[in-house]
Amino acid sequence: MNNVFKMVKYFKYSRRCTYNLTNAAADCTIFSLSSGYGKCGVSVIRVSGPRTRHALQTLLGNRHELKARYAYLKSIYHPETKEIIDKGLVLWFPGPASFTGEDSCEFQIHGSLAVIAAMLDALGKVPGLRSATAGEFTKRAFYGGKIDLTEVEGLADLIHAETEAQRKQAMLQSAGALSRVYDNWRKRLIRCAAHLEAYIDFAEEENIEDDVVLHLTKELRHIITEIRNHLNDQRQGEMLRNGVRTAIVGPPNVDTAGLRKHTKDVVELEGISRAKECLHNADLILLLTDARELLRNISTYKQSAQDYQTDYLQELDLDANKLLGKRIQLIANKIDLLSMTELQKLAQIDNVLKITCKQPTTDIVQPFLRHFEKLLCELCGEPTAEHPRITHARYRQQLERCIEHIHIFLNEYAPDIFPDTAISAQKLRNALKCIERITGHVSSDDILDVVFKDFCIGK
Structure with missing residues (x-):
């Protein structure tokens, strides 16, 4: 029994990619x-x-x-x-x-x-x-075979790193932090596929137990859970690598084209359309408002900062429901116009950053930058060897496809369905290939061209 499994595993799946040096x-x-x-x-x-x-x-x-x-x-x-x-x-x-x-x-x-x-x-x-x-x-x-593709891309990121956090993340990836995670899934998928192949080829001759499929489906569900947890990272690794796409929005003259509901000017309408497109593609939205207007609404209508933000988005002709999942930071501008009493009231409002663009003195700018830095750290997270982050959209796409192929296999092996086992085995091989496309065990020239295009000569 064990010898059969080992034989199938060896001949069909356990081949590590023997890279062709002539390439x-x-x-x-x-x-x-x-x-x-x-x-x-x-x-x-x-x-x-x-x-x-x-x-x-x-x-x-x-x-x-x-x-x-x-x-x-x-x-x-x-x-x-x-x-x-x-x-x-x-x-x-x-x-x-x-x-x-x-x-x-x-x-x-x-x-x-x-x-x-x-x-x-x-x-x-x-x-x-x-x-x-x-x-x-x-x-x-x-x-x-000295490094896999994730380590190659980590090395490229290390060369191009501009911040300490980017350096740390790239260093972890180039040292194999992501490679170890993906290789673990790869080996387990190989084992599942090998056991299924053994069940197909030798079940009758070798009296292989019928519960072999039950055990491998249980293992596949564990793999799906682990991959989903890995994917559920709010794109922190990608934001840290590529930068946080930020949109500054508000009424006219704050940064992007000013947003408002009523205008007939064709040029302004185009600007508003582009501003909204930028908004929906942003990772972080800085919502700029007048500090006095914010205080007036909160004191008059007894609103919280969150209530004011929702109403303010509507005034700017933005649907708050379409921005769900995006980080929105409310910023009160023109605090240089506030009295001491008004400043004290503003300081009591949570989750509002304060700034003046007219008189940006050090005692105002430095606290703002510290809070903004904290906000970016929350968005990007802290890279660790124990929980390496997805750094490339390519990884995310292949992991999602891997889950899809495993799901197809599991659905075909429902208790009341009797599938063609040989055809279903191909679904596991497809899931395995998705992981191998990330690490480069199954490579293609177009992927390699993208990976190596940003390397400098001499590296």
């Missing part, structure tokens, strides 16, 4: 400047591929054998002129224990434009070497 043109050895281009103290030039050792011998000479992962101070020579180019540190990383999985090395040289140009020219003169294309080192690491 990365791995017969060539590539080189490039990996540090930033321009004058600097030290620049790093990276080489990767089967002729890396030959490149080292050509530029350093055959006098010394380099020990793996040790830094050596060496004179570097041009292979044609035999003139010394520079004196710098050289490191040798034999494959597969390297970033790309291939033989690799690094030259850490002085960062003048002349030294860099001479080094690149020297490497170009070594037979079998060529300049790397953008992202090619990372692509070779992916094809070599």
Whole structure:
């Protein structure tokens, strides 16, 4: 019984993706400047591929054998002129224990434009070497099975990170936080599919228990629950990665086109239409109002800030029901016009930020920015290794499709339905492929082109 399951699992599903290195043109050895281009103290030039050792011998000479992962101070020579180019540190990383999985090395040289140009020219003169294309080192690491596609995209995000929170999230993803979550689901789906295949192929001959389907359907429901919990993140990871789409709305002259119910002006109508479109696509809506008007409505009609906000949206010809689920922040402007008594009353109203655009002094702006920063932190959340966030819309789409395929399978296996088991098994394979498209175990050129398009040359 167990041997049958192991046999089916091994031959049909447990194959890890053995990446075809010919896709990365791995017969060539590539080189490039990996540090930033321009004058600097030290620049790093990276080489990767089967002729890396030959490149080292050509530029350093055959006098010394380099020990793996040790830094050596060496004179570097041009292979044609035999003139010394520079004196710098050289490191040798034999494959597969390297970033790309291939033989690799690094030259850490002085960062003048002349030294860099001479080094690149020297490497170009070594037979079998060529300049790397953008992202090619990372692509070779992916094809070599050193990292999966989520880690590749995490590395790209790390390169482009502009904030501390973005850096932290990208670092966690590049270190495999998301990969471990998805690989766990992948392995469990493989196990479920393998057990179902065994039930199809060997149920009669091997006397496999009928409750095997019952056990795997129970496991599939657990997987669905876990994926749904993962999806139910209010797009925090995507907002942190891409930025919070924010719309500032209100009457005329606050930011987007001023909103009001009655106008016949064609140009203004177009502006209002675009403002509303921006509003519905926004993650955060900053609703700007006059501070005195806010106080007057609350004191006269005994409204809460939430009641006033709903009425104010209606005045602006906005349907509050269509904005459900969006974060709306009420901001009271023109507080420089308020008396001390009015300021005290305004301070007692919860969930209202206060600002003046005419006299933005430090004692007004700083509290506003602190509250606004807190608001953004609440929207984006705090990235953690225990609960990594979805960072790309592509992941979300594939996870939703995965759930759909599992649901189809479970519905076909209702107690009163007797499905074609072989056809239903395909639904599990489709669910598995959805996960594998995220990690890159099932890859396509169009996905890879999107992933690697933003990488810089030398990475």
